[in-house]
Amino acid sequence: MARSTPTYTPVRNYAIGFLLSAFILFSDIRYETFANIRAFVHASTLYSQMISRGLSENIGITLVSFQENKNLFRENKELKEQILKIKTQDFIERKDYKEKIQIIDFYQTAIGVFKNDVDIFKIASLDLTNYLCCSSHRIYLDNTSQVQIDKNVPVFAGSSFIGQTKNIYTNFIEVILFSDINHLLPIKSNAFYCDARGIGKPMLISCKASKNNGSFENVIGDTVFTSGLGGVFFKDIEIGSISGINSLSIDEIEVVITLKANPLEETFYGVMKKVHDEI
Amino acid sequence: MKFSNHLIILSSIIIGFWLDDLLNPISIKLFLELNFGFFVFSYWIFALPEKLKTAAPLFYGLVTDLFFSNVVGFNMLFFVLTSYIIHLYVFRFRIFSYFQLSVFFSGSSTLYIAFKYLLLSPYNYSYIVLTTSFLINAVLWVGVYFVMRAFRRSFF
Structure with a gap:
């Protein structure tokens, strides 16, 4: 060791x-x-x-x-x-x-x-394709505040009527324009009274009148007013002017009226609160 | 042994002395003088006695003197002495416990500090510093030992 x-x-x-x-x-x-x-x-x-x-x-x-x-x-x-x-x-x-x-x-x-008695609404939509080509001319107004509006009350834009309410939805108001072919508007001018119907073209309405009911010479450019006979619109509100006279038959003519208000240029629309009593 | 290994050893010793330089101004206020550089050197001699003979301590001491000491020769002398003693009892140290090793290396470190003060700064020689350093360094030695062993095993 x-x-x-x-x-x-x-x-x-x-x-x-x-x-x-x-x-x-x-x-x-x-x-x-x-x-x-x-x-x-x-x-x-x-x-x-x-x-x-x-x-x-x-x-x-x-x-x-x-x-x-x-x-x-x-x-x-x-x-x-x-x-x-x-x-x-x-x-x-x-x-x-x-x-x-x-x-x-x-x-x-x-x-x-x-x-x-006027409520102001902003436009929500306009079916432009239909408006420019076809017979249905409707606009929709924005009613998110859900104001109570009646059907068939006058709607105006600018300084003239443009149509009337057609249907009321929850947040929208459907307005049928004068130029819609389903709309009929009693009108008058210095020369005649008639019910003008939309012709499915922008800002144009027309009515048929008998040549015997008045003189239609030199009426182009004459102002056209509401007659108030339908019970919906005030009378004597300017809505447009005569832009054409077309002869339909020997004793019948078509009076074409160009409307004063253009929906394409309007943003705000006024809707009457109720159907007015005055005719 | 390869030159790169010598460089690694020398670098570790220099880091130890650099740590001492960094910490001693703070620790001396607590009557403690750390001696990591000397511990690192001692560890290398203790761990690789067959590879580090006489020339290596001389060279390491010279470099350390040039960088960290106020006189050339002090670390050389002490490194040679320590190296001789470790070489003399290296196999006996292998059967020592950690406590015994701590006492031996801490004692060597205290001797180193004492001679440093005596030779270079006799007015600051203090038994309180020596006693505190002996006790604290004995504890620190164990830490240095394990850290250096892990370091050595990753290189050698």
Whole structure:
């Protein structure tokens, strides 16, 4: 059994190392032999530190400037978005304001013409395809506030009647226009009285009249009024003018009337609250 | 041993001394002088006695002196001495417990600190510093030992 752990440590090398380092230490403490080398190393270290610090500072500055640029870009984008938003809001406000002015003007006109009992509605839709080509001429008014409106009451736009209510839905009012072929409107002019029917073309109605019932010479351009004979519309409201006379047979003619109000140019419509008693 | 391995060892020792330089201005207010650099060096000699003989401690000591000491030769001397003692008892150390190893290496470290003060700054020599350093470094040695062992196993 071994009495001690095995070792192999030649003392000579260590002794040399010890003496050498002791000599170096002594000479450096006593005579500062390696002061220059130490100073050089310290200076190099300091320079390296300075350079690395400078580099790291520059990198830091660059990174910060990148971040600042990024922030500026983001801020710029946000500002652009805000400007766009403000522009949009301004546009909407101006549109609203313009619309309000239009409503006020329209309301003043309506009150001027029809005294009271008028509700103002904005158009919801107009079947343009049908209106421009075919016989059915209907518009739908927006009634989201669900105002109580009767059927078959006069509807006007601009300064003239344009049709009458046909059906009332939850949020819409269906209006049949004078130019719809299913609509019949009692009219009069200086020359005649007749029931004018829509002819399925925009702003045009016509009525048949007997040549014996009056003189139809030089009537083109004459103003046409409501006669009030249907019991729906006021009498003596201008609705249009005679634009053509077509001969149908020896004693019958067709009087074509161009309506005054154009649904394509109107945004607001007035609806009478109830069927007026006056005929 | 390859030169790159020497560089790795030297780098770890330099990091240890750099840590000492960084922490000692704070720890000295608590009468504690840390000695990570010396611990790291001791660990390498303890772990690789057959590869690190006389020249390596001399060289490591010289570099450490140039970078971290006010005089050249001090670390060389101590590194050679420590290396000799560790080499002398390396197989005996293998059967030592962690506690015994801690006491030995912490004692060596305290001796290193004491001689440093005596040689380079005798006016600041303090037994309180030596006692506190001995106790705290004994604990720190265990940590250094395990960290360095993990580090060594990833390279050697």
